[in-house]
Amino acid sequence: MKALLQRVTNARVSVAGKEVGRIGQGLVVFIGVAVGDTEKDIDYLVQKTVNLRIYSDGADRFNLSALDIGGELLLVSQFTLLADSRKGRRPSFTAAAPPDKAEELFSEFVKKARSTGLKVATGLFQQYMQVEINNDGPVTIMLDSRDKFK
Numbered sequence: 677m678k679a680l681l682q683r684v685t686n687a688r689v690s691v692a693g694k695e696v697g698r699i700g701q702g703l704v705v706f707i708g709v710a711v712g713d714t715e716k717d718i719d720y721l722v723q724k725t726v727n728l729r730i731y732s733d734g735a736d737r738f739n740l741s742a743l744d745i746g747g748e749l750l751l752v753s754q755f756t757l758l759a760d761s762r763k764g765r766r767p768s769f770t771a772a773a774p775p776d777k778a779e780e781l782f783s784e785f786v787k788k789a790r791s792t793g794l795k796v797a798t799g800l801f802q803q804y805m806q807v808e809i810n811n812d813g814p815v816t817i818m819l820d821s822r823d824k825f826k
Contacts, residue, residue: 677717677781678757680706683730683815687750689799690806697797702747704809707785708757709778710771717821718781722788725749730815742794749789752799752807753782775802 681703688698705725731740731747742749755778759767772778779801790796799805 677710677713677721677821678708679721679725679819680708680754680757681725681728681730681815681817681819682706682809683812684750685810685812687807687809689750689752689797689808691800691803696800696805697750699748699750699795699797701745701812702749702794703742704750704752704807706752706754706757707782708754709773709781710758711773713773713781713821715781715784718785718788720821720824721819722785722792724819726789726792726794728817728819730817743792746794748795748797750797750799750807751782751786751789752805753778753801 684702684704686700687704688695690696703725726743727741729738729741731738731745733739755769755772758769758772760771761767773781782801786796786798
């Protein structure tokens with residue numbers, strides 16, 4: 677499972693011109709579910725996401741997490757994070773979990789993120805979305821649950 681975190685001052689997601697999620701200061705988290713991912717991958721990435729120290733303290737050092745600042749989360753499913761573009765010009769998505777499994781794990785990710793106490797908004801699974809992001813910094817970090825097991 678991969679999660680691409682973008683620190684934002686605010687963000688929103690729309691489907692067919694209708695806003696379905698909005699956050700203030702916090703993180704937009706694009707989530708790609710891979711074949712073979714389990715609840716352990718979710719647990720690792722949720723905890724890593726909310727506890728990663730990527731907000732500045734009074735000394736302008738990355739010492740605060742989303743939990744520390746009461747940040748908000750906008751979670752968006754994005755299978756394209758699993759793209760394999762090593763060969764040819766068209767990416768392969770064979771590493772991405774099938775839609776039914778991906779939706780199940782994405783929903784569990786949302787549930788566990790909400791259990792942290794942070795405000796959580798989401799996009800709509802398997803829908804064409806417009807995501808508006810005011811990146812803060814910019815700070816963009818890729819997390820991969822497979823890194824935990826290395």
